[in-house]
Amino acid sequence: xxxxxxxxxxxxxxxxxxxxxxxxxxxxxxxxxxxxxxxxxxxxxxxxxxxxxxxxxxxxxxxxxxxxxxxxxxxxxxxxxxxxxxxxxxxxxxxxxxxxxxxxxxxxxxxxxxxxxxxxxxxxxxxxxxxxxxxxxxxxxxxxxxxxxxxxxxxxxxxxxxxxxxxxxxxxxxxxxxxxxxxxxxxxxxxxxxxxxxxxxxxxxxxxxxxxxxxxxxxxxxxxxxxxxxxxxxxxxxxxxxxxxxxxxxxxxxxxxxxxxxxxxxxxxxxxxxxxxxxxxxxxxxxxxxxxxxxxxxxxxxxxxxxxxxxxxxxxxxxxxxxxxxxxxxxxxxxxxxxxxxxxxxxxxxxxxxxxxxxxxxxxxxxxxxxxxxxxxxx
Amino acid sequence: xxxxxxxxxxxxxxxxxxxxxxxxxxxxxxxxxxxxxxxxxxxxxxxxxxxxxxxxxxxxxxxxxxxxxxxxxxxxxxxxxxxxxxxxxxxxxxxxxxxxxxxxxxxxxxxxxxxxxxxxxxxxxxxxxxxxxxxxxxxxxxxxxxxxxxxxxxxxxxxxxxxxxxxxxxxxxxxxxxxxxxxxxxxxxxxxxxxxxxxxxxxxxxxxxxxxxxxxxxxxxxxxxxxxxxxxxxxxxxxxxxxxxxxxxxxxxxxxxxxxxxxxxxxxxxx
Numbered sequence: 001x002x003x004x005x006x007x008x009x010x011x012x013x014x015x016x017x018x019x020x021x022x023x024x025x026x027x028x029x030x031x032x033x034x035x036x037x038x039x040x041x042x043x044x045x046x047x048x049x050x051x052x053x054x055x056x057x058x059x060x061x062x063x064x065x066x067x068x069x070x071x072x073x074x075x076x077x078x079x080x081x082x083x084x085x086x087x088x089x090x091x092x093x094x095x096x097x098x099x100x101x102x103x104x105x106x107x108x109x110x111x112x113x114x115x116x117x118x119x120x121x122x123x124x125x126x127x128x129x130x131x132x133x134x135x136x137x138x139x140x141x142x143x144x145x146x147x148x149x150x151x152x153x154x155x156x157x158x159x160x161x162x163x164x165x166x167x168x169x170x171x172x173x174x175x176x177x178x179x180x181x182x183x184x185x186x187x188x189x190x191x192x193x194x195x196x197x198x199x200x201x202x203x204x205x206x207x208x209x210x211x212x213x214x215x216x217x218x219x220x221x222x223x224x225x226x227x228x229x230x231x232x233x234x235x236x237x238x239x240x241x242x243x244x245x246x247x248x249x250x251x252x253x254x255x256x257x258x259x260x261x262x263x264x265x266x267x268x269x270x271x272x273x274x275x276x277x278x279x280x281x282x283x284x285x286x287x288x289x290x291x292x293x294x295x296x297x298x299x300x301x302x303x304x305x306x307x308x309x310x311x312x313x314x315x316x317x318x319x320x321x322x323x324x325x326x327x328x329x330x331x332x333x334x335x336x337x338x339x340x341x342x343x344x345x346x347x348x349x350x351x352x353x354x355x356x357x358x359x360x361x362x363x364x365x366x367x368x369x370x371x372x373x374x375x376x377x378x379x
Numbered sequence: 380x381x382x383x384x385x386x387x388x389x390x391x392x393x394x395x396x397x398x399x400x401x402x403x404x405x406x407x408x409x410x411x412x413x414x415x416x417x418x419x420x421x422x423x424x425x426x427x428x429x430x431x432x433x434x435x436x437x438x439x440x441x442x443x444x445x446x447x448x449x450x451x452x453x454x455x456x457x458x459x460x461x462x463x464x465x466x467x468x469x470x471x472x473x474x475x476x477x478x479x480x481x482x483x484x485x486x487x488x489x490x491x492x493x494x495x496x497x498x499x500x501x502x503x504x505x506x507x508x509x510x511x512x513x514x515x516x517x518x519x520x521x522x523x524x525x526x527x528x529x530x531x532x533x534x535x536x537x538x539x540x541x542x543x544x545x546x547x548x549x550x551x552x553x554x555x556x557x558x559x560x561x562x563x564x565x566x567x568x569x570x571x572x573x574x575x576x577x578x579x580x581x582x583x584x585x586x587x588x589x590x591x592x593x594x595x596x597x598x599x600x601x602x603x604x605x606x607x608x609x610x611x612x613x614x615x616x617x618x619x620x621x622x623x624x625x626x627x628x629x630x631x632x633x634x635x636x637x638x639x640x641x642x643x644x645x646x647x648x649x650x
Contacts, residue, residue, distance in 0.1 A: 024458065024461075024462065026454075026458065042648075045641075045644050045645045045647075045648035045649070046648045046649060048645060048649070050458075050461045050462060050641070052457070052458075052461065054454060054487070055483050055484065055486075055487035056483060058451065058454070059451070059453075059454035059457075059483070059484050059487070060454070062447065062448065062451040062454040062455050062458075063454040063455065063457060063458035064458070065447075065455065065458075066427075066445070066447075066454065066455030066456070066457070066458035066459050067458040067459070067461075067462050069445055069455075069459070070458065070459045070462040070463060071462070072462050074458075088448055088451075089448070089451075092447065092448055220462060220463075223443075223462075223463065224422065224423075224443075224463060224465075224466065225422070227421065227422060227441065227442065227443050227444075228443070228444075229437065229438060229444045229445070229446070230444075230445050230446065231437075231438075231445075231446035232446065232447065232448055233446070240392070240438060241438075
């Protein structure tokens with residue numbers, strides 16, 4: 001059973017978060033993400049969860065990390081400048097290995113940029129915004145329904161891999177009101193952090209030897225019973241600081257490989273009209289909707305063109321994109337920025353395909369016609 | 380009756396990492412003794428710290444502990460208290476951590492009047508990073524970033540906390556550890572935001588630059604500079620210049636506590 005609703009992307013993220021089990025939201029007002037805290041300020045108390053508007057972006061991100069430590073599924077949302085301020089907390093969640101969902105309704109920049117306009121210019125910030133070696137998961141939905149389902153998936157991955165996960169949207173998705181057939185919550189898979197099978201006395205928050213690369217973490221019911229220490233310093237299995245070089249190196253590597261070794265579970269992408277294609281367009285997020293229209297129109301005039309659309313942007317779908325490079329002589333990369341994922345496509349395809357681009361950073365969406373013109377030009 | 384400290388400490392983490400004679404240990408002991416007198420169980424206590432020498436205290440106590448980022452203990456503590464209102468949540472951090480980089484969080488936690496006990500180890504300096512001046516480094520004294528003397532005026536933590544809305548404010552020093560313990564104990568018992576300005580000695584980073592490299596001499600100086608609020612009431616502003624007024628400086632039992640207010644909001648939303 002499903003239920004049709006008229007909702008916008010920000011509201012869909014909020015409702016999906018609740019269905020995923022999020023019971024802690026902390027935020028700070030910023031355009032174009034403010035409908036998320038507005039919606040959750042009403043809804044969170046109704047479900048018995050915690051909503052707090054903090055004094056700044058830093059506090060709101062740190063509070064979400066604190067709530068996750070305390071066993072709650074937590075989320076914070078913002079847009080470019082606010083996400084810049086949240087970076088230290090995201091790094092802390094990486095190091096402490098705490099589940100956390102961060103929404104970035106991208107608006108471009110640098111700095112204040114165009115607060116009410118559209119952009120995909122924070123995709124590299126999502127990957128590398130916080131300092132130090134680390135891995136991150138980021139998803140970029142294209143449609144309203146996908147915004148809902150990817151939010152559920154973001155929480156599931158955060159819990160399963162004890163890691164921060166970004167949801168990257170933009171003002172188009174955030175403010176687009178549309179009819180959405182929401183899936184029945186009972187049909188959705190909801191993943192919760194694994195619970196310790198040992199007594200509180202035997203529990204260590206990073207006991208990799210005993211429990212594998214993603215050890216259990218107490219949920220809100222178990223948290224009061226399990227006493228443990230966490231720090232932003234490099235840590236050993238007990239959660240206490242260490243400077244042992246072998247231990248640090250192994251831990252740094254594990255924090256990355258716990259994600260990259262599970263790429264099959266984390267990756268998500270779409271091949272659109274690729275079966276007979278001899279030209280490929282690489283597009284993601286709302287920009288893929290424009291690419292889709294362009295591809296359909298190009299096919300009407302006989303051009304065999306398809307699209308590869310990563311939904312999980314990070315980790316980057318290296319295997320699939322490398323394959324595209326070997327298969328296609330020509331690739332068009334389009335994104336609403338001056339070329340960011342372009343670097344990844346270039347790196348992975350290693351010169352095997354000739355890359356053309358449709359890039360734009362003017363604050364307006366790329367029109368299908370711009371992509372169609374490029375398709376016609378290179379085909 | 381003496382306190383069995385092993386009930387509250389992670390004994391395997393000792394000896395303390397702090398310099399010999401450091402006031403951090405005295406403040407930590409005062410806190411543990413206060414907890415012992417209240418009969419609180421380690422499993423009901425959550426201790427949160429930021430970054431700095433005193434913030435390492437979370438590693439030594441056998442409570443729920445989290446060592447967060449520079450200045451960020453209060454947002455984390457606020458979140459944990461909201462998630463588990465039944466737990467006793469304490470923060471333990473330095474003067475730079477609490478009033479400089481964490482200053483915004485400090486005033487807003489005071490404003491909310493959330494039930495936290497905030498112990499500020501106020502030793503007038505950034506110790507761990509090498510003696511740079513903090514908002515509490517006495518004006519005119521030297522620091523590694525103020526070789527000719529600090530020109531910055533100071534905060535009065537108690538006035539700051541009161542203006543921001545905290546409902547229990549006390550100041551004591553390591554020179555009088557029993558009084559300090561009693562102040563912390565009252566703060567722990569208070570329902571609302573409690574701020575304890577615990578004056579402490581950093582004879583290494585502040586003292587050595589200001590002719591107080593001897594911890595005993597520095598603790599004596601702190602004692603000399605403190606004056607009880609009863610005595611202070613009879614002193615002129617000129618006599619009080621450069622002094623630190625001690626005692627319970629503010630107590631308000633009327634202002635609503637934040638987790639209580641949130642509980643009422645949830646009840647309203649669910650009816």
